[in-house]
Amino acid sequence: MASIARCLRIARPSVVSAFAQSSVRIARPFSVTANNELRKYTREHEWIELSDDKKTGYVGISSYAAKALGDVVFVELPEEGKEVHAGDALGAVESVKSAADINAPVSCKVIASNLTLEESPSTINKVPEDHSASGGWVAKVQVTDQGIADLEKLMDEEAYKEFTAAEDH
Amino acid sequence: MQSLKSASVTNAVRSAPRISQRSVSRTTRPLSTLNSSAITTTLRPQTSRTVSRNPAIGLSTTLLTSRTQHARHGSSSASSSEALQKTPLYDLHLAHGAQMVPFGGFHMPVQYKGLSVSASHAFTREHSSIFDVSHMVQRIFSGSGAREFLERVTPSDLASLGVHRSTLSVLLKADGSGGIVDDTILTKLAEDKFYVVTNAGCREKDNEYFDQELAKAKASGLEVNQEQLDGWGLVALQGPEAEAVLADALDGNTDLKQLYFGQSVYGKVKLDGGKTSAPLLISRGGYTGEDGFEISIPPSETVEVTEKLLQVGGVEKVQLAGLGARDSLRLEAGMCLYGHDLDETVSPVEAALSWIIPPNRRKADAGYYGAETINSQLTPKSKGGNGVVRRRVGFIVTGAPAREGAEIVAKGDPTTKLGRITSGCPSPSLGKNIAMGYIKDGQHKSGTEVEVLVRGKPRPAVVTKMPFVPSKYYKSA
Numbered sequence: 001m002a003s004i005a006r007c008l009r010i011a012r013p014s015v016v017s018a019f020a021q022s023s024v025r026i027a028r029p030f031s032v033t034a035n036n037e038l039r040k041y042t043r044e045h046e047w048i049e050l051s052d053d054k055k056t057g058y059v060g061i062s063s064y065a066a067k068a069l070g071d072v073v074f075v076e077l078p079e080e081g082k083e084v085h086a087g088d089a090l091g092a093v094e095s096v097k098s099a100a101d102i103n104a105p106v107s108c109k110v111i112a113s114n115l116t117l118e119e120s121p122s123t124i125n126k127v128p129e130d131h132s133a134s135g136g137w138v139a140k141v142q143v144t145d146q147g148i149a150d151l152e153k154l155m156d157e158e159a160y161k162e163f164t165a166a167e168d169h
Numbered sequence: 170m171q172s173l174k175s176a177s178v179t180n181a182v183r184s185a186p187r188i189s190q191r192s193v194s195r196t197t198r199p200l201s202t203l204n205s206s207a208i209t210t211t212l213r214p215q216t217s218r219t220v221s222r223n224p225a226i227g228l229s230t231t232l233l234t235s236r237t238q239h240a241r242h243g244s245s246s247a248s249s250s251e252a253l254q255k256t257p258l259y260d261l262h263l264a265h266g267a268q269m270v271p272f273g274g275f276h277m278p279v280q281y282k283g284l285s286v287s288a289s290h291a292f293t294r295e296h297s298s299i300f301d302v303s304h305m306v307q308r309i310f311s312g313s314g315a316r317e318f319l320e321r322v323t324p325s326d327l328a329s330l331g332v333h334r335s336t337l338s339v340l341l342k343a344d345g346s347g348g349i350v351d352d353t354i355l356t357k358l359a360e361d362k363f364y365v366v367t368n369a370g371c372r373e374k375d376n377e378y379f380d381q382e383l384a385k386a387k388a389s390g391l392e393v394n395q396e397q398l399d400g401w402g403l404v405a406l407q408g409p410e411a412e413a414v415l416a417d418a419l420d421g422n423t424d425l426k427q428l429y430f431g432q433s434v435y436g437k438v439k440l441d442g443g444k445t446s447a448p449l450l451i452s453r454g455g456y457t458g459e460d461g462f463e464i465s466i467p468p469s470e471t472v473e474v475t476e477k478l479l480q481v482g483g484v485e486k487v488q489l490a491g492l493g494a495r496d497s498l499r500l501e502a503g504m505c506l507y508g509h510d511l512d513e514t515v516s517p518v519e520a521a522l523s524w525i526i527p528p529n530r531r532k533a534d535a536g537y538y539g540a541e542t543i544n545s546q547l548t549p550k551s552k553g554g555n556g557v558v559r560r561r562v563g564f565i566v567t568g569a570p571a572r573e574g575a576e577i578v579a580k581g582d583p584t585t586k587l588g589r590i591t592s593g594c595p596s597p598s599l600g601k602n603i604a605m606g607y608i609k610d611g612q613h614k615s616g617t618e619v620e621v622l623v624r625g626k627p628r629p630a631v632v633t634k635m636p637f638v639p640s641k642y643y644k645s646a
Contacts, residue, residue, distance in 0.1 A: 001624060070280075070285055070286060071285045071286065071287050071288075073287070073570075073595040073597075074569060074570060074595060074602075076569055076624065089624070092569070092624060094569070094570055094595065095286070096286045096287055096290070096493065096497050096594055096595055096597060097279075097286060097493055097496075097594070099569075099570065099572055
């Protein structure tokens with residue numbers, strides 16, 4: 001099935017309209033903000049944030065993706081215990097118009113899914129990068145040794161901001 | 170990551186400048202709104218062969234992701250061979266913050282800033298929306314042989330059809346297979362004049378089809394001419410407040426309360442400066458299941474008339490809506506989208522459109538393409554006919570939304586294949602997942618429990634009568 005990145009490309013306007021110009025661009029902050037070194041992004045707009053133990057973490061989709069997908073009406077969550085390699089489908093996020101895979105950013109095992117998203121899929125639109133109890137995170141995972149290595153290949157917050165800014169052109 | 174081409178069907182056919190390709194019988198109005206580039210990108214209409222049938226590729230290929238090139242049509246990179254056409258309302262869409270996508274060879278709005286697809290959908294059912302459908306093809310067939318001509322290529326009875334009355338119909342394949350070339354609305358304007366609207370995605374295919382059929386007609390002595398309303402606007406105003414909005418915009422000589430579903434009338438819209446528009450063909454009907462109107466407008470007035478409707482109605486009563494909402498609305502109404510729910514391998518009987526074939530044309534020698542095949546399909550096996558092997562039905566799917574291409578299997582037995590989904594989405598009005606597809610004859614009765622494979626997992630589904638949302642057509646008592 002299609003990745004989030006692919007869905008966003010298809011949804012992208014053929015002419016850069018006011019819609020694209022206004023709602024999706026992320027401004028570069030003036031001052032240098034402290035990077036959250038533990039948060040990484042994939043080119044397909046998923047994020048993973050490692051907890052302090054460096055073993056477990058949370059996975060979700062980025063604000064950029066959530067905005068561009070539009071109203072999310074359904075989220076397919078992974079089952080507990082599911083083991084995946086980087087790039088494997090964890091679940092899916094669907095709007096009225098389209099369905100996109102949520103792919104695992106790194107090799108990991110699912111410890112828990114965010115069941116809030118079953119009743120309120122729109123939580124993902126409101127707080128997509130929030131990994132608190134009321135956030136729009138998708139899954140809590142345990143990262144394998146391979147997963148730790150996979151993290152190196154991902155983008156940090158700054159790099160992801162540049163990546164998405166480039167995507168808008 | 171999948172490449173763009175793998176799951177989408179992008180068949181762009183580059184055609185030579187339009188005028189020179191047309192045969193003598195067809196005249197065209199000036200192309201006032203086309204790009205100056207004479208080369209246009211058109212679509213080869215999707216047939217069942219070209220649709221990706223891999224259930225793993227569940228990406229919805231509804232109106233949003235149709236079969237045009239997905240290359241970024243950025244300003245500097247677009248060569249003339251990739252140029253999309255613009256409807257008369259292009260600038261209006263941009264001014265209202267539209268997100269544009271390629272569809273049917275045109276730049277079309279999918280949604281507008283500040284109004285999600287779900288919100289636009291709901292607004293249409295509660296108030297009213299204006300859809301730009303100028304990308305669709307409007308034609309006039311006239312002449313003493315026009316009726317007979319159309320009765321050869323469609324299964325409709327146009328002799329009994331009243332003046333200023335319309336019917337849904339299908340263009341049928343000349344090979345007699347019963348396959349549908351395109352679906353269409355036919356309107357009788359006079360005994361020798363018919364207004365025909367067909368799909369944007371089938372523009373080039375239908376052009377060739379009509380040219381061939383007109384040549385045959387001429388050879389057999391029928392007097393029939395085709396005129397294509399190039400560059401004309403077509404605007405659909407749909408929803409419970411549509412009548413109020415349009416009535417306020419018209420000049421008072423047209424009583425919309427006397428205009429019922431399936432009927433049409435010419436009316437004039439009041440414009441600024443005390444002017445009125447040309448007489449516009451207003452047809453009561455549409456593609457949403459709501460009460461509404463489709464209004465055909467000359468190129469020079471399309472913007473003014475549309476702006477007037479928006480102004481007269483006001484934002485509480487009427488908003489612009491795009492292809493996103495258009496698709497979810499028509500699916501709730503159980504209406505087909507050619508290229509998905511209908512294609513050349515499907516007959517009207519399989520497509521649950523037998524009702525468009527009147528009793529007096531249900532015979533093998535009715536004289537339209539495929540009459541013999543269709544008649545045999547209409548006759549059940551018990552009565553010596555063939556019946557059909559599959560039927561189009563509706564589904565409500567539990568769990569994940571089922572999208573085009575998803576396989577339908579027997580309940581509890583994924584190895585028993587029963588059919589395929591051709592359209593599906595989460596229904597904004599119902600809060601359930603609705604879908605349309607073809608299922609094996611015998612399994613098609615409402616209430617039949619089946620399963621649909623979505624992302625490899627079987628999801629419970631039940632065959633459901635359509636429309637999913639009750640229609641609200643304005644019909645006489």
